[in-house]
Structure formats: structure tokens, C-alpha cells
Amino acid sequence: MKLMTTRTLPRFLFVLMLAGLAACSRVQPVMTVHQQLPATTTLSDEQLREPLIRALTRAKWTLEEEEANRILARIDFRQHSASITIDYAGGRYDIRYRDSHDLDYADGKIHKRYNALVKKLNRVILQEVRIAQNLTGSLQ
Template identity: 40%
Template structure:
């Protein structure tokens, strides 16, 4: 009897651990804060740069949509769509394999990958804005748009 009880507890533990790996699907829907100013091309480049840095494969690039996929350890596969404008983007689930997608829930690693993409895109936009500001200042333009010679 104790071995039956022990086996039951092990099974329950394994089931509870397996259930914890599925989480509600994360779909970042980001409108840029007013402190970040990007044009359409800068947004596209920030998305593409982040995808490449995070080891996603870009499948298709359109004027308002980027499609990408990732395969981890040759087994776990996810596909996403990223519709974008100059001041907005969204990371949308398209398809997956071996990530247990069902009823709006998916393996927690997918959500982590998508959150890292979201943070990376924002970081790229901030870095691009800082680089533009530095170039302007090197060319004699202050952040307020007033040339240093005029001051």
C-alpha cells in the first residue's frame, strides 16, 4: 500500500509540474511612448535587428508586416507575425510545434521568447534614437533643434 501511495503522489506531482508549463499566450501590443520617435523604416530595422540578435529566422518582410520563425534544439518551433507602423507594433502567434498550444495557452518558453523580442525592439529603438541625437550633436545640432553656432 505505501508503494501505491508513493506512485500516486509521484504521478500527481508530475501532472502538476506539466500543467505549470502552459501559460496564457502573450501577445505584446506596443504603442511607442511619446519619448521615442521613430519613422517607419526605423521601426522595421529595430524589429529585424532584434529578430536576428535573438536567433529568429526572418521569413518575409513586407511594408507593414514581418514574419519570423524559430526552432530551438531542433524540436521546439514557433512562428510569429509582427504587424507594425511608425509608432506601433504587435507580436502575434501564428503557429507552433511541440509547444503544447491549446485553447489560448502555450509553453512558458514561447512567452519568454516573445517578451525578449518585445524588450529588444524597444531597446533597438532607444539605441537608434540615442545614435541619431549623438550624430545631430556632432553636426552642431542640439536636441532642441537649435544649432550650436546660433546659441
């Protein structure tokens, strides 16, 4: 029994090639993070601010401006840069795209490196929130 015929093999290779090209795409939809903190987290908005700032520093982002429940940050690498807004309140935070330079932003899509930086920042924020929660819990 033949698994592939001479007619299906070229079709299979064509589909495989298209899937490979799609996986290698350098642009992706811009990632926006809407993160609800675990229900066990009891940090106030002011207490949440500290882990957010520590995470930005650890992930190499620069704090540009700070407002009530809002942080504006930027990261520069090679000749590229990206700017984000972090809004936080009520046990949640959002990371939203603001601007970029040389990251191919167009029509809601951006270079995949931006999304990788935002994913990393989100992971670091969650780590810092856990640390802050443990410290706050041990002080009570």
C-alpha cells in the same frame, strides 16, 4: 497561543500545494504584445523596421518574410519551433502568435517557453529602438 490548529494545518498545506502546482504549470495563455513606443521616440515606420530586424537577429529569430509594415519570423530550438507576426506602424508594434510545433498549443494556451521567448524579444526590440532613437537624434 497556537498559530495553527490540527484542523487548519492540513487545509493550509492543501492550499499551499495547489498554489505550487498552479505556479509550476507548463502551459499559459499565449502572450500577445501591443507595444506603444515612448512619446519621445520619433522613428518613422521605415526607421522602426531596422531595430525590429536587428532585435530578431539578436534574439535568434529567423526572418521568414517581409511585407509593408509586417515581418514574419520563426524561432527553432531543440525540436520546437514558433512563428510570429510583427505588425508595426505609427510608433507602435504588435507581436502576435502565428503557429508552433511541439509547444503544446491548444485553446489559446501554449508552453511557457514561448511566452519567455516573446518577452525576451520585446525587451531586445525596446533596446534596439532606444539605440536607433539615440543615433537618429545625434544625426539631426
